Amino acid sequence: MADGIPPAAGGRGDFPGGFAAKPGDVGAPAAGGMGGDGRGRGRGDGRGRGRGRGRGRGRVEEEKEWIPMTKLGRLVKEGKIKSLEHVFLFSIPVKEFQIIDSFLPGLSDEVLNIMPVQKQTRAGQRTRFKAFVVVGDNNGHVGLGVKSAKEVATAIRGAIIAAKLAVVPVRRGYWGNRIGQPHTVPCKVTGKCGSVRMRLVPAPRGTGIVAAKVPKKLLQAAGLEDVFTSSSGHTRTLGNFAKATFHAISATYGYLTPDFWKETKFLASPFEEYSGLLSKAAAPVPTLAA
Secondary structure (H helix, E strand, C coil): CCCCCCCCCCCCCCCCCCCCCCCCCCCCCCCCCCCCCCCCCCCCCCCCCCCCCCCCCCCCCCCCCCCCCHHHHHHHEEEEEECCHHHHHHHCCCCCCCHHHHCCCCCCCEEEEEEEEEEEEEEEEEEEEEECCCCCCCCEEEEEEEEECHHHHHHHHHHHHHHCCEEEEEECCCCCCCCCCCCCCCEEEEEEEEEEEEEEEEEEEEEEEEHHHHHHHHHHHHHHCCCCEECCCCCCCHHHHHHHHHHHHHHHCCCHHHCCCCCCCCCCCCCHHHHHHHHEEEECCCCCCC
16 A cells, blocks of 8 residues: 555555556456456455455344243233342242343443363363353352353353342341441351352341352352351362352241241232133244354
8 A cells, every 4th residue: 555556456455565456457367356256355346255254254233022932021021020039039940041130221231251161072171261250149049150261251141141040139137236237147057069158147248248259249149248257178179169159048038037027918929810811811932043
């Protein structure tokens, strides 16, 4: 381009060092690049392997409309279930991550670690990537997901979906008098995974989260402000350390404190309440043509 002469249309461009011949030179190709038929391999007007076309580059993925595949998903999309706590009340398993997205739109995610894992095969070693992701709204909901895949991006996407499907409610309490908003765990709770044992202890207001780097991210995502922690075992194993902390956080609702001694009023399950709606045929699922 320095000499001011434009390159041949469809060619590989006039790079320094004579990469493309100039028009009029002996043996120069005609317009269209290699061979003169308009199908050059450059980034010109031909059908080349440029960034704009070919092999999926430059494509913008459009948001597909959610078509629920489960009864719970149909009720959520119809607006019959108003909150995620209603789902937890009846211990309904969540099989679609869009259900969590509809109830918790402000959910944030953070990658804890990405590590390579290998499997010995006949042809050699097969390397994959394992991602640990934590999601939470900093207000009483947290989830932990683990996923392995051949590519890092695929592993992270799968871990985010797994974390959303594993979202649990977090019970918060007080240290001392009940003044202001709940800020710590209601009692001492313990979680275990592998050799790692994690213990969460209530702390006075203003203490902050006294924990290592990995459990601190989970406790912050859960919305806890003041916690003492005590860990034992091989905490260097990040996966077990994160899972032990997650199990300890999940155990906050496992203790029957005097607050829960009131008489329980049993309600009808959403599947029973809206059985008439669910009995209708669901919308047909579009299938891709072979």
